[in-house]
Amino acid sequence: MSNETQSPHRRWLLLTPALTILTIAAAGPLLIVLVFSFLTPGDYGGVIWKFSADAWFNVFAERDFFDETVSFSDAHLSIFWRSVRLSLLTTIVAFLVGFPTAYFIATRRENRRNMWMLLIMVPFWTNLLIRTFAVMEIIRNEGVLNSVLIGLGLIDEPIQLLFTDFAVTLGMFYVYLPLMVLPIYASMERMDFSLVEAAYDLYASRWRVLRKVILPIVKPGVVAGSILVFIPSLGAYVTPRVLGGGKNLMMGNLIELQFGQGRNWPLGAALSITLLAVVMVALVFYVRSAGSEETPHG
Amino acid sequence: MIEISGLTKTFGSGDSAFTALKDVNVTIAENEFFTLLGPSGCGKTTLLRSIAGFVDPTSGSLTINGDDILSKAPYDRPVNTVFQNYALFPHLTVAENIGFGLEMQDRPKAEVQSVVKEMLELVQMAPMADRMTSQISGGQQQRVALARALAPKPKVLLLDEPLSALDFKLRKEMQIELKRLQHETGITFVFVTHDQEEALTMSDRIAVMNGGRILQIGGPREIYDHPAERFVADFIGDTNFVSADLKSVEGDAAEVHLPSGQAIEARSVAGGPTSGAVTIAVRPEHATLTAPGALLDGTLKNIVYFGTDTHYHIETEARSTFVIRQQNQPDSAEDHKVGEPVGISFNPGVAQVLRD
Numbered sequence: 014m015s016n017e018t019q020s021p022h023r024r025w026l027l028l029t030p031a032l033t034i035l036t037i038a039a040a041g042p043l044l045i046v047l048v049f050s051f052l053t054p055g056d057y058g059g060v061i062w063k064f065s066a067d068a069w070f071n072v073f074a075e076r077d078f079f080d081e082t083v084s085f086s087d088a089h090l091s092i093f094w095r096s097v098r099l100s101l102l103t104t105i106v107a108f109l110v111g112f113p114t115a116y117f118i119a120t121r122r123e124n125r126r127n128m129w130m131l132l133i134m135v136p137f138w139t140n141l142l143i144r145t146f147a148v149m150e151i152i153r154n155e156g157v158l159n160s161v162l163i164g165l166g167l168i169d170e171p172i173q174l175l176f177t178d179f180a181v182t183l184g185m186f187y188v189y190l191p192l193m194v195l196p197i198y199a200s201m202e203r204m205d206f207s208l209v210e211a212a213y214d215l216y217a218s219r220w221r222v223l224r225k226v227i228l229p230i231v232k233p234g235v236v237a238g239s240i241l242v243f244i245p246s247l248g249a250y251v252t253p254r255v256l257g258g259g260k261n262l263m264m265g266n267l268i269e270l271q272f273g274q275g276r277n278w279p280l281g282a283a284l285s286i287t288l289l290a291v292v293m294v295a296l297v298f299y300v301r302s303a304g305s306e307e308t309p310h311g
Numbered sequence: 312m313i314e315i316s317g318l319t320k321t322f323g324s325g326d327s328a329f330t331a332l333k334d335v336n337v338t339i340a341e342n343e344f345f346t347l348l349g350p351s352g353c354g355k356t357t358l359l360r361s362i363a364g365f366v367d368p369t370s371g372s373l374t375i376n377g378d379d380i381l382s383k384a385p386y387d388r389p390v391n392t393v394f395q396n397y398a399l400f401p402h403l404t405v406a407e408n409i410g411f412g413l414e415m416q417d418r419p420k421a422e423v424q425s426v427v428k429e430m431l432e433l434v435q436m437a438p439m440a441d442r443m444t445s446q447i448s449g450g451q452q453q454r455v456a457l458a459r460a461l462a463p464k465p466k467v468l469l470l471d472e473p474l475s476a477l478d479f480k481l482r483k484e485m486q487i488e489l490k491r492l493q494h495e496t497g498i499t500f501v502f503v504t505h506d507q508e509e510a511l512t513m514s515d516r517i518a519v520m521n522g523g524r525i526l527q528i529g530g531p532r533e534i535y536d537h538p539a540e541r542f543v544a545d546f547i548g549d550t551n552f553v554s555a556d557l558k559s560v561e562g563d564a565a566e567v568h569l570p571s572g573q574a575i576e577a578r579s580v581a582g583g584p585t586s587g588a589v590t591i592a593v594r595p596e597h598a599t600l601t602a603p604g605a606l607l608d609g610t611l612k613n614i615v616y617f618g619t620d621t622h623y624h625i626e627t628e629a630r631s632t633f634v635i636r637q638q639n640q641p642d643s644a645e646d647h648k649v650g651e652p653v654g655i656s657f658n659p660g661v662a663q664v665l666r667d
Contacts, residue, residue: 205396205398207394207396207398208398208400208401210363210365210385210392210394210398211392211394211398211399211400212400212411212415213364213365213384213385213386214363214364214385214386214390214391214392214460215386215391215411215412215415215459215460215463216386216387216412216415216416216463217386217411217415218386218415221415225411225415226400229402230400230401230402
């Protein structure tokens, strides 16, 4: 084992660049955010270096303006819940579309697979804003979809699709689909397809081959894909901003609001930390439940 | 009983079309150990996969015990396959792999458990029941693959070169093991191999295939002693080919004139020529080295000592090489020298007239 013969000194040396970048670019800012969440907001943004727990208080509660009574507030939490809900929906739809797509590509001839993967990846390399506006162009009231439906006589008036939860979910699904297809395809391409034949041979119907053989074997890819779609969806900013209009806020927009118009940096910081906590909890929960199925027959 | 008639499979179309099976006709009896033997690309695996249901033949019919199975999906056919790479499910234990087929048939849990236990005993894998398939050796994986395919008690077991990945010693063991399992279970085995020795030692009958056709079907002895075509004679064991003149055929017996002018009795072949120029095949161990003036004469070109036997390479008067293989006796003195004129003789009936 080559890495065991390396001196510990040398190993640390190799790790130094990565550790330096992680410390400066990840741990440092996180620490700043955490500190800011316990400070007092400045009048024109920024913070005043004076301890205050108000931001954390405001995440979950509100003080009545007149009688100063404290009550539980779900204003922020409801946006959190919305974000989780839409992100989950996005992940599920991305899986339902991404899994068959990955299967299709993995079962093509070897020299064709890269071409199909390229087609999946091309949108991913396109600017996010452009892609989001493209979705907007399709689903807005005077857009392609409504025009076609009216032209076909299927509807009389345009359906309001833009600025709805549907629009936000559709946009995020479209933007993050490659992140679902890629890891599932990677594990499916490694899968030995004679296992599928073996299962057919052993009296498994198509549905059971999928459930009992293919899914368990490509599960690492499905887990990775779901995480890769769910987490950026949860913090999505551009897509809900453009497609959700002003009303359909998600966590990313709420946080941005505090640093911008809201001029309440500590609250923005506290919300950011909360988002991070939600992601962590969701991750631990998901990975655990996905891992526990590994021994289905006990 | 498997009845296959007129089975043809063409892959692709137009100029790139490739015919993997050409009008294959064969009947495989109940409880038979039937081997499909041939070089790679001869169509043996395509034929096996047609029976399993992974290849959809272009034309022809295929029945098992009278039931047409070509219209059935692989999971509706009463056959199971032992795959060349075993194709064990990596996410299941040894016992779960063996029970997979039974579970897919929705057999009661108690039955699944008892059959799995029985199968584990049969292939001597009981102590490994709860291991993952990645934690056992190649030979053990082979046994699990066998047990998994046998567990649902199929009417026919298909084996696709199952021993090719094993080392020599293990392969010998598994050959005996496979014969034992076939005997104990009474299931029809259809075995695909390119290894002629494997085919000869294990099979009840062998079908030799080449270019998508079955060239000859027969017992190991018949295939070896009386090959019908040049390809069969060449593919199985070593053979000397001698040009000769066929004079007459009467049933099995043929009168053949050798280049030396001598007449011998050879064995004729069904559907073969009845007169004219033919090729006859003589196995090296069926011929003996004698003094000149025998059936064929020539010059001794080379003597190769192999321990159990000695090979004599003789250049005949027709300028072709004839090999004689003679078993060595203890402490026998070498009484032949390279370069000396020698004769070749063989008994009536050992020479086989070939079809082509």
